[in-house]
Structures are given as C-alpha cells and as structure tokens.
Amino acid sequence: MTEATAKSPKPEQASAIPPDVERARHAVEALVSQNRLDDAIACYRGVLARHPRLSGVHAAIGALLRRQGHHEQALQALETAYSLQPNDPSLHTCLAVVLQEMGRIDEAAAQFRHAIALAPDEPAHYLGLVRLQALKAEDPALAALHRLAAQESSLTPSRRASLHFALGKAMTDTGAPQAGFSHILRANALRRASLSYDEQTVLGAMRQVGTHYTAAMMALPQTGHSSAQPVFIVGMPRSGSTLVEQILASHPEAYGAGEVSTLVDTIKEAARRNPAWKSPMPFSTLSETDCLATAEDYLARMNRLAVDWTGTAPPRLIVNKMLDNFVHIGLILRLWPKARIIHTLRDPIDTCLSCFSIPFDHLDFTFDLGELGRYYRQYRALMAHWEQILPAGTILNVQYEDLVQNLPHHAQRITTYCGLLWNPACLRFHENRRIVRTSSLAQVRTPLYRSALHRWRPDDESLRPLLDGLGRTP
Incomplete structure (x- = not known):
C-alpha cells in the first residue's frame, strides 16, 4: 500500500534502439509478468555485454534489483546509468526512491531537488521531496510550486493532482493547514475522477x-x-x-x-x-x-x-x-x-x-x-x-x-x-x-x-x- 512514486526510466531512451535491445525488452516484459526477475536481469545483462553504454538498460536493471530487495546493487546500477546520462531527471527520481527506502533520507531529498532543477515543471518531483522534508516558507521549491500552480491548466489531470498533493503537504508544513486542506481536496477530486472504484x-x-x-x-x-x-x-x-x-x-x-x-x-x-x-x-x-x-x-x-x-x-x-x-x-x-x-x-x-x-x-x-x-x-x-x-x-x-x-x-x-x-x-x-x-x-x-x-x-x-x-x- 505504498504511495505513488516516480516512474522508472524506459529500458532505453535513445532515438535509435538496436533491434536486439527491443527484442530483449519484450522478453523482459514477459519474464517479469511470470515473476522471473533473475532471468529478466540476466537478459538485460546480456544486452549490456553488447551495448555497455545504454543508460536505460542499466536503469532498468536497477529497477528490477530494487523490486527484488537488492537495494545496494540497484543503487550501483542506477549510479552507472547516471554516469552515462547525468541530465535525465527520471534517473534522479529513481535514485531518490532507492535511497529513501534504504533510510538515506537527506540524500534522497537531494536527488529530488536535482530532478526539480532539471525538470521544474514536473509536479511528481516536488511531491517526492515534500514527502521527505517539511519545506520552509523561504524554500525555493515552495515558490516554484506556486509558480507551477499558476499555470496548472497546461498540466494533465494526473500531474495537477500531484501538484495539489505537494502543495497541500507544503502549505500544512509552513503553518497554513486550511490552505493545505483546500489543495488536498482538489488533489483527491482529480484522482477520484480517474478511478472506477466499485464501493458496493x-x-x-x-x-x-x-x-x-x-x-x-x-x-x-x-x-x-x-x-x-x-x-x-x-x-x-x-x-x-x-x-x-x-x-x-x-x-x-x-x-x-x-x-x-x-x-x-x-x-x-x-x-x-x-x-x-x-x-x-x-x-x-x-x-x-x-x-x-x-x-x-x-x-x-x-x-x-x-x-x-x-x-x-x-x-x-x-x-x-x-x-x-x-x-x-x-x-x-x-x-x-x-x-x-x-x-x-x-x-x-x-x-x-x-x-x-x-x-x-x-x-x-x-x-x-x-x-x-x-x-x-x-x-x-x-x-x-x-x-x-x-x-x-x-x-x-x-x-x-x-x-x-x-x-x-x-x-x-x-x-x-x-x-x-x-x-x-x-x-x-x-x-x-x-x-x-x-x-x-x-x-x-x-x-x-x-x-x-x-x-x-x-x-x-x-x-x-x-x-x-x-x-x-x-
């Protein structure tokens, strides 16, 4: 029953994906559906033997290792991915998720802030940050959240929901709980509209x-x-x-x-x-x-x-x-x-x-x-x-x-x-x-x-x- 977290990078995000990598991706999807995670990791490692600089494949291995509970190994794989593609904000969020689960909260928060710097219009990065740290009124991240809220009409309903969940937490932490609850109401209404929950x-x-x-x-x-x-x-x-x-x-x-x-x-x-x-x-x-x-x-x-x-x-x-x-x-x-x-x-x-x-x-x-x-x-x-x-x-x-x-x-x-x-x-x-x-x-x-x-x-x-x-x- 974990809260929503940042999505992992795709196995490779380069413009030209080698055919064998695409075949491997389909094979991995099938293996994961069967819960054969060791085989899925081995499949991707076979790809890296031929294409060692594919950042997305390293990241995908990291995601699978995290799923298995091998967080130290997952961290190593994600750090390798980062060394190959340091300006990918999704890699920072993946690193943040692994670090926070390991109890390295300050390092995880720093990774969310790196992601914000690279993609300041992505509400999920702010949501990850405020779940770990209580923002202060003078925090630049809070000002950025308010700027993003001013142009929320350009966001999808899902991203607007993340924005308002983040603002709800941030406003409550800065001593404005009534304003925070207003954002929480908006966030939940957006999420509920996307669901087909059968209460009966x-x-x-x-x-x-x-x-x-x-x-x-x-x-x-x-x-x-x-x-x-x-x-x-x-x-x-x-x-x-x-x-x-x-x-x-x-x-x-x-x-x-x-x-x-x-x-x-x-x-x-x-x-x-x-x-x-x-x-x-x-x-x-x-x-x-x-x-x-x-x-x-x-x-x-x-x-x-x-x-x-x-x-x-x-x-x-x-x-x-x-x-x-x-x-x-x-x-x-x-x-x-x-x-x-x-x-x-x-x-x-x-x-x-x-x-x-x-x-x-x-x-x-x-x-x-x-x-x-x-x-x-x-x-x-x-x-x-x-x-x-x-x-x-x-x-x-x-x-x-x-x-x-x-x-x-x-x-x-x-x-x-x-x-x-x-x-x-x-x-x-x-x-x-x-x-x-x-x-x-x-x-x-x-x-x-x-x-x-x-x-x-x-x-x-x-x-x-x-x-x-x-x-x-x-």
Missing part, C-alpha cells in the same frame, strides 16, 4: 466474510500448519503499522517483509491447483494435505523475501504488513493456528485524514471522504466480528496514541505477544537500516515523536462527508 462490491465482499466465518466454524478442531513464524499486521493505512513493524524488525529474531501480497498470491496459486480455494471459506472441501501444502508454500515464499537477512538460521518470525489481510484473518488462523495477528489502531478521523493527504497507489477508497469513512466503518465492523468469534487474546490491538505515549511498555507488549524475549534494540527502531517502502519511511528513521497526535482538523462542515461515512452524529 468492496464493502459487500467484507460483509460476506463475516457470514462465512462464524464462531462455530472457527471453534472446529484445527490441525493446520505447526509453524509459529507468520506474523500479520492488519488495519488501516496511517495507523502506526509501520512503527509496529519497525519495532519488531529491530529484534534479532524477527524479519519485517513489509507490505507484500504473498498471502493473496499463494491463495491464487492454490486456486489454480484446486478451485475450492476460490471460495471465501474453502476448508470444508479441502484435504488436510492440500491445506498444509498451501501453508508451506506461503512460508517458503516469505522466507525467500528475506534477501537481506543476516542471521545464521531462518528468522524465527516473519512479519507481513499487508494491512488489508484483516479480511483473511479466519483463513490465516485455519492455516496457521499459531500465527500472530497485530491490529494497529489510531483515532478514526486522524487515520482517515492522513490517508486522504497521501496519493496511495491501489487504495481507491482513499480519494473521497465519504467513501473513505464508509470503508473505515466496514473494516471496523469486520474487526469487531473477529474479536467476537475468536478467543480473547487471539488478536493484539495496538493503539497508536498509547504506543507513542509509552513506547517501552507497548513495545514489550508486542514482543511478548509474539513470543520473543525482550531486546532493547526494539526501542532503537530508528537506527534499523532495513528497507522500508511505505509512506511512513521517513518517520521511522527518526526517534519517536508526538506531533502526529491530534493533528489539525478542518471544521465539521468540511468534514461532513467523512463524519457521515463514519456514522458520527453532529
């Missing part, structure tokens, strides 16, 4: 889950996989989930895999073998052997993601922070009865306003206040259902406001729930250099702060669609 289908699917997973069904004897390795963090975006994952991932026995689609990917693969997996509640028609094979497939996939794990043995715990796995809690506990599920919560309005301020990819419900409020209410209804039908203590609720006010206590609650002995490194989460890809990647690189508590809110009239969606009375 999404909310209906959530409601249907509760009808399949009943207390009686969840109380049936369970065999399941014996592994206690899986940990799932679920909830809403901007609810403190990245902080919780960072705390856990700072423990020497735990690995944070981030927001990965591995659970859904595993079930889709299982459905290709047995159509029963297409059902929301498939277990009545599945054999124990099939269930164990699917559970083992997920574990194998998650362990393969731990490319930068330095321990001599596999991680004792691997954390999956794909937040909408709250829909699959029943399935998770049937497959792995010993799995841990951590539910992160934050004040509903603060959560929703924070979601509304960020141009997330693949979170179509976040671009309209009413839809956002209704999604939140249905998610909380489903979480209440799980709490009602599962034994007490199955799910650990972590309230963001409580965590921020008393980090030592709640960090120990989290590690104890996960079966880990306490390790003080969990309180030094900001020193952890692990890769972080979420919208909170800059925040978890700094010591804990309380400025996000009770964030500024617009008046109730401006918030009325959200309040109605949440079911709040005036």
Whole structure:
C-alpha cells in the first residue's frame, strides 16, 4: 500500500534502439509478468555485454534489483546509468526512491531537488521531496510550486493532482493547514475522477466474510500448519503499522517483509491447483494435505523475501504488513493456528485524514471522504466480528496514541505477544537500516515523536462527508 512514486526510466531512451535491445525488452516484459526477475536481469545483462553504454538498460536493471530487495546493487546500477546520462531527471527520481527506502533520507531529498532543477515543471518531483522534508516558507521549491500552480491548466489531470498533493503537504508544513486542506481536496477530486472504484462490491465482499466465518466454524478442531513464524499486521493505512513493524524488525529474531501480497498470491496459486480455494471459506472441501501444502508454500515464499537477512538460521518470525489481510484473518488462523495477528489502531478521523493527504497507489477508497469513512466503518465492523468469534487474546490491538505515549511498555507488549524475549534494540527502531517502502519511511528513521497526535482538523462542515461515512452524529 505504498504511495505513488516516480516512474522508472524506459529500458532505453535513445532515438535509435538496436533491434536486439527491443527484442530483449519484450522478453523482459514477459519474464517479469511470470515473476522471473533473475532471468529478466540476466537478459538485460546480456544486452549490456553488447551495448555497455545504454543508460536505460542499466536503469532498468536497477529497477528490477530494487523490486527484488537488492537495494545496494540497484543503487550501483542506477549510479552507472547516471554516469552515462547525468541530465535525465527520471534517473534522479529513481535514485531518490532507492535511497529513501534504504533510510538515506537527506540524500534522497537531494536527488529530488536535482530532478526539480532539471525538470521544474514536473509536479511528481516536488511531491517526492515534500514527502521527505517539511519545506520552509523561504524554500525555493515552495515558490516554484506556486509558480507551477499558476499555470496548472497546461498540466494533465494526473500531474495537477500531484501538484495539489505537494502543495497541500507544503502549505500544512509552513503553518497554513486550511490552505493545505483546500489543495488536498482538489488533489483527491482529480484522482477520484480517474478511478472506477466499485464501493458496493468492496464493502459487500467484507460483509460476506463475516457470514462465512462464524464462531462455530472457527471453534472446529484445527490441525493446520505447526509453524509459529507468520506474523500479520492488519488495519488501516496511517495507523502506526509501520512503527509496529519497525519495532519488531529491530529484534534479532524477527524479519519485517513489509507490505507484500504473498498471502493473496499463494491463495491464487492454490486456486489454480484446486478451485475450492476460490471460495471465501474453502476448508470444508479441502484435504488436510492440500491445506498444509498451501501453508508451506506461503512460508517458503516469505522466507525467500528475506534477501537481506543476516542471521545464521531462518528468522524465527516473519512479519507481513499487508494491512488489508484483516479480511483473511479466519483463513490465516485455519492455516496457521499459531500465527500472530497485530491490529494497529489510531483515532478514526486522524487515520482517515492522513490517508486522504497521501496519493496511495491501489487504495481507491482513499480519494473521497465519504467513501473513505464508509470503508473505515466496514473494516471496523469486520474487526469487531473477529474479536467476537475468536478467543480473547487471539488478536493484539495496538493503539497508536498509547504506543507513542509509552513506547517501552507497548513495545514489550508486542514482543511478548509474539513470543520473543525482550531486546532493547526494539526501542532503537530508528537506527534499523532495513528497507522500508511505505509512506511512513521517513518517520521511522527518526526517534519517536508526538506531533502526529491530534493533528489539525478542518471544521465539521468540511468534514461532513467523512463524519457521515463514519456514522458520527453532529
């Protein structure tokens, strides 16, 4: 559930592309669609053996390496691309994205500023910058944003949305939150107009889950996989989930895999073998052997993601922070009865306003206040259902406001729930250099702060669609 980031350069942007490079590009696209990333990288490296100065091919390799989690290698490939084509702003944005995920925030911000200098009319560069740094009133980038806004009619709707998201963040940071919210409203309206979000289908699917997973069904004897390795963090975006994952991932026995689609990917693969997996509640028609094979497939996939794990043995715990796995809690506990599920919560309005301020990819419900409020209410209804039908203590609720006010206590609650002995490194989460890809990647690189508590809110009239969606009375 990461926010929109700068697009990677095309494999080659020269005016004349050698025919073998074009063939390689098509081959790589096919390999990537099959998730054969090693083969795709090897294909492009074969091109470089013949054409070593193709900047775009080096950059494309860097993008694939980043996707695999090999950020140091990705950085080397992108730096090579930059040495061949230093005036390509897209290379600076690619470098910025890799650096920010590595925790090198100041260097990443500098790369976004280089991109702005080369292409001052591209709003995405400013958006990348303001997500990392709070601009000051005298910052030249802020003046440039206002100049760009004066001529926004020349921009496409997508670029106008990026412009207003950037201005919304910048104006809020400079002490003008009302003006900032006005820009955020415009940005979201532009994004929402480009989407085909089917609210009834999404909310209906959530409601249907509760009808399949009943207390009686969840109380049936369970065999399941014996592994206690899986940990799932679920909830809403901007609810403190990245902080919780960072705390856990700072423990020497735990690995944070981030927001990965591995659970859904595993079930889709299982459905290709047995159509029963297409059902929301498939277990009545599945054999124990099939269930164990699917559970083992997920574990194998998650362990393969731990490319930068330095321990001599596999991680004792691997954390999956794909937040909408709250829909699959029943399935998770049937497959792995010993799995841990951590539910992160934050004040509903603060959560929703924070979601509304960020141009997330693949979170179509976040671009309209009413839809956002209704999604939140249905998610909380489903979480209440799980709490009602599962034994007490199955799910650990972590309230963001409580965590921020008393980090030592709640960090120990989290590690104890996960079966880990306490390790003080969990309180030094900001020193952890692990890769972080979420919208909170800059925040978890700094010591804990309380400025996000009770964030500024617009008046109730401006918030009325959200309040109605949440079911709040005036």
